[in-house]
Amino acid sequence: MQAFTRLDAKIAPLPNANIDTDQIIPAQFLKTVERKGLGKGLFFSMRFDDQGQPRPEFVLNKPDYANAQVLVAGDNFGCGSSREHAPWALMDYGIRCVISTSFADIFYNNCFQNGLLPVVLTAEQVQDLMEEAKGGNHLVTVDLESQTVVSPSGRTFTFAIDASRKEKMLKGLDAIGETLTAESSIDVFESKMALGQPWLEQA
Known part of the structure; x- marks a missing residue:
């Protein structure tokens, strides 16, 4: 994980509230x-019309926002189904951070497993950042x-985050990566098991 x-x-x-994973x-x-x-496929029905042409009014289709890597969105971002493809699509498009007042729990958890940083700010801070x-x-x-988060005008907003999740994000560790940090201890344990209970190794 990056x-x-x-x-x-x-x-x-992206001021819309309740953007669900099917929209993402x-x-x-x-x-x-x-x-x-x-x-x-990210925001497909929002980005494109029925003929598959880009909707010029959608923010990510506007030249000023080309290659944006941060989204500031409305309340309850990522609600709906639990599909992990939602953070995958955001990351593949180039989005590395989403800022909102709230996130759906499963989407929020999936973000940390994929290197996408979900930042929760107050409603006032999100509105200021949106403007x-x-x-x-x-x-x-x-x-x-x-x-x-330092805004375009230089204002600084502070956000809270679970310490263990922060540490894993800083190191680029998903669940598998975190397990592999204990690889040497796992190898020692397996060696001891093989010596003490060799029948477990038999096919």
């Missing part, structure tokens, strides 16, 4: 277990170590 330390990037405002990545794109290539993101300067800094 570590998250500090991100200096464009921010795009529609069902027709779920026929793969690969994480690559899902970016093309700044609509202005001429779209650059923000998200610093996980200091747990801060």
Whole structure:
């Protein structure tokens, strides 16, 4: 998993509340277990019309927000089904951080397993950031170590995060990666088991 330390990037405002996982990545794109290539389906019905043409009014289709890596979104982002493809699609598109007042629990947990940083700010802070993101300067800094978001105008917002999740994000550890940090201890345990209970090794 790609570590998250500090991100200096464009921010795009997506004020819609209750954006669910089907809107993030529609069902027709779920026929793969690969994480690559899902970016093309991100916000598909919001980004494209019925003829498959980009909707010029959608924020990620606007030239000013090209290559944005941070989204500031409305309440309850990522609600709906538990599909892990949602953070995969965001990451594949290039989004590394989503800021909102709240996230659906399963989506929030999935983010940490995939290197996507979900940042919770107050309603007032999110609104302020949303308004700044609509202005001429779209650059923000998200610093996980200091747990801060610096807005385009230079205002600093502090966010809370579970210490263990923060540590794993900084080191780029998902559940498998975290287990592998104890690989030497696991090897010792398995060797002892093989010596003490050799019948367990038999086919």
